Amino acid sequence: MNPGSGDDLVFQLARASVAFPSGNALSGVSLTVRRGEQVALVGPSGAGKTTLLRLLNGLQTPTSGSVRAWSQDPARSNPASIRALRRKIALIPQDLALVPNLRVAQNVLSGRIGHWSLLAGLWRILYPGRDRLLEIHALLEQTGIAGKLYQRTDRLSGGEQQRVAIARALYQKPEVILADEPVSSVDPARAAGSIALLCRLCRESRLTFLASLHQFDLAQAFFPRIIGLRLGQVLSDRPASAWTAEMHSQLYHIDAPVQP
Amino acid sequence: MSHPPSAARPSTGLPPAPAGRRRWFLAGIAAAGLAAIWLLGIRPHQLLLEPGRQSVFADFLQTALHPASTYEAASVPPGTPPFLRKVALALLTTIQYAGASVGLALVAGALLGFLGSRSWWRTDPASESRRAPAHPARVLVRGISLLLRSVHELIWAILLFAALGSSPLVAVLAIALPYSGTFGKVFAELLEEAPNRAAEYLSGTGASPVAAFFIGILPRALPDLLAYTLYRFECGIRSATVLGFAGIPTVGYYLKLSFDSLHYREVWAYLYALLLLVLLFDRWSAAIRKHLRVRSVL
Numbered sequence: 180m181n182p183g184s185g186d187d188l189v190f191q192l193a194r195a196s197v198a199f200p201s202g203n204a205l206s207g208v209s210l211t212v213r214r215g216e217q218v219a220l221v222g223p224s225g226a227g228k229t230t231l232l233r234l235l236n237g238l239q240t241p242t243s244g245s246v247r248a249w250s251q252d253p254a255r256s257n258p259a260s261i262r263a264l265r266r267k268i269a270l271i272p273q274d275l276a277l278v279p280n281l282r283v284a285q286n287v288l289s290g291r292i293g294h295w296s297l298l299a300g301l302w303r304i305l306y307p308g309r310d311r312l313l314e315i316h317a318l319l320e321q322t323g324i325a326g327k328l329y330q331r332t333d334r335l336s337g338g339e340q341q342r343v344a345i346a347r348a349l350y351q352k353p354e355v356i357l358a359d360e361p362v363s364s365v366d367p368a369r370a371a372g373s374i375a376l377l378c379r380l381c382r383e384s385r386l387t388f389l390a391s392l393h394q395f396d397l398a399q400a401f402f403p404r405i406i407g408l409r410l411g412q413v414l415s416d417r418p419a420s421a422w423t424a425e426m427h428s429q430l431y432h433i434d435a436p437v438q439p
Numbered sequence: 440m441s442h443p444p445s446a447a448r449p450s451t452g453l454p455p456a457p458a459g460r461r462r463w464f465l466a467g468i469a470a471a472g473l474a475a476i477w478l479l480g481i482r483p484h485q486l487l488l489e490p491g492r493q494s495v496f497a498d499f500l501q502t503a504l505h506p507a508s509t510y511e512a513a514s515v516p517p518g519t520p521p522f523l524r525k526v527a528l529a530l531l532t533t534i535q536y537a538g539a540s541v542g543l544a545l546v547a548g549a550l551l552g553f554l555g556s557r558s559w560w561r562t563d564p565a566s567e568s569r570r571a572p573a574h575p576a577r578v579l580v581r582g583i584s585l586l587l588r589s590v591h592e593l594i595w596a597i598l599l600f601a602a603l604g605s606s607p608l609v610a611v612l613a614i615a616l617p618y619s620g621t622f623g624k625v626f627a628e629l630l631e632e633a634p635n636r637a638a639e640y641l642s643g644t645g646a647s648p649v650a651a652f653f654i655g656i657l658p659r660a661l662p663d664l665l666a667y668t669l670y671r672f673e674c675g676i677r678s679a680t681v682l683g684f685a686g687i688p689t690v691g692y693y694l695k696l697s698f699d700s701l702h703y704r705e706v707w708a709y710l711y712a713l714l715l716l717v718l719l720f721d722r723w724s725a726a727i728r729k730h731l732r733v734r735s736v737l
Contacts (some may be wrong), residue, residue, distance in 0.1 A: 183538075185513040185707075190489070211656070236641055236643060237566070238566045239566070240566075258562070258563070262645040262646075262647070263645065264645075265642075265643060265644055265645035266644065266645035269619050269644060270640060270643055270644060271642060274636060276636045276637050276639065277566055277637065278637045278638035278654070278655065278658050278659065279659075280658055280659065280661075280662070280731075280735065280736045281736065281737060282735045283734055285737065289654050289655075290644065292641055292644075292650050292651075292654055293641070293644050293645030293646040293650075294645075295650075297649055297650050297653075299649060300646075300650050300653075300654065301650075301653055301654070304653050304654055304737060305737060317703060331733070331734060356529045
């Protein structure tokens with residue numbers, strides 16, 4: 180591994196900090212993510228996991244330090260190039276951000292809206308066409324809810340809606356998927372199922388996958404690499420197998436002093 | 440049993456109570472209303488004390504129980520259609536005027552509403568704050584909406600009839616202009632109130648702000664927009680009726696003719712026909728709204 184040389188570099192953060200009026204969300208975070216990696220961000224609530232993910236596609240601007248996505252700086256991009264960047268990065272937000280009163284197929288279709296002209300996008304939401312419906316149906320088969328293609332989205336259970344969001348992210352044809360606490364709203368058994376599915380689908384499509392999780396056991400079970408965040412700093416960034424019980428307890432123990 | 444000292448003195452250490460200004464505001468409005476009634480010289484108990492007023496009122500109510508089903512006049516010119524057929528035709532004309540006016544206003548008002556909402560002008564819905572500063576174009580559109588709706592349709596009719604002459608098109612414009620302004624205001628507000636998380640998401644995946652508006656926000660607001668449109672159509676029936684008093688052959692026109700001839704039973708027949716129409720329309724729009732709560736909106 181010689182950092183900075185290969186074309187497979189996806190994200191590169193150098194001492195990135197984000198300051199909010201209420202305090203620092205991130206301070207001096209440096210890390211590198213390569214193509215095809217599967218990385219879990221773990222840590223207690225308020226550790227800065229969401230802010231870190233938002234830095235990667237320019238939803239958040241760093242107060243200091245630098246962020247690079249494919250050597251592009253999201254914070255210093257014009258609207259056209261930031262949109263081009265965001266088309267390559269699919270999102271699975273914690274609240275899923277689906278349109279509840281549209282059909283499942285329409286929500287999945289909306290993942291590719293950024294790739295189309297305005298009129299084409301609006302037309303395809305109303306009349307997707309057979310080929311697109313077949314593609315969406317195949318994705319729903321992979322995520323296990325093929326029978327729900329024409330259902331109104333808010334008629335689905337929480338776990339099923341999560342799979343709509345996964346299908347929507349895949350339909351975007353991204354190079355990266357960023358998932359922010361993707362399974363926080365379902366029970367542990369379904370959570371493990373969804374994470375396993377996401378990791379498998381990303382591996383099959385050679386997608387880079389970053390997920391923030393607050394369940395450490397899920398991270399350890401499914402992700403090769405785990406980054407532990409605490410109080411806006413990277414506490415530890417290493418392969419899942421190298422995480423010790425001691426590091427784990429230091430991560431979640433609020434009163435423990437942060438090791439520099 | 441003795442309480443601990445802290446519980447014995449509950450009044451100390453309480454945070455200051457919130458001001459509770461709203462109740463005084465509401466009480467103030469009620470007091471202003473009563474004062475206005477007094478200042479206008481309104482004395483409700485004197486309503487029926489005028490000599491002879493009570494018998495006129497009783498007669499009027501009496502005719503309400505016996506609405507006309509044929510002409511009250513002793514003779515009508517030959518070739519005059521039966522009375523009930525005339526009522527039905529007047530209703531149909533009223534519906535046509537309401538439909539044309541509200542349809543036209545809907546197109547213009549949707550445009551004013553979209554361009555007048557903050558959601559439309561957000562350049563990056565994903566990272567911008569929801570209360571972004573007002574875009575100058577939005578302020579202009581809001582101003583046009585205000586201008587259009589600040590004049591009542593009856594006044595628009597008087598102005599337009601004077602300027603352009605009396606014709607069905609001018610009558611439709613007289614209703615459509617203020618209705619466009621009302622649509623513009625209400626649509627803009629409904630669109631701003633609609634949850635915009637999906638628009639933020641779409642913008643975060645590279646969608647243009649306008650695409651994010653149409654796919655992320657409009658479907659969320661659509662049931663409310665449609666319910667309001669149906670309500671405005673009901674208003675349109677009333678407005679078209681009132682324009683009959685200015686000579687447009689809607690129910691109002693015939694209502695006025697019967698009224699001027701002192702044919703009160705015919706008046707009641709027209710009023711009941713209007714009531715039935717609004718009632719049927721209300722049931723129909725309720726069914727549409729129910730449908731939208733369970734089915735996909737697009």
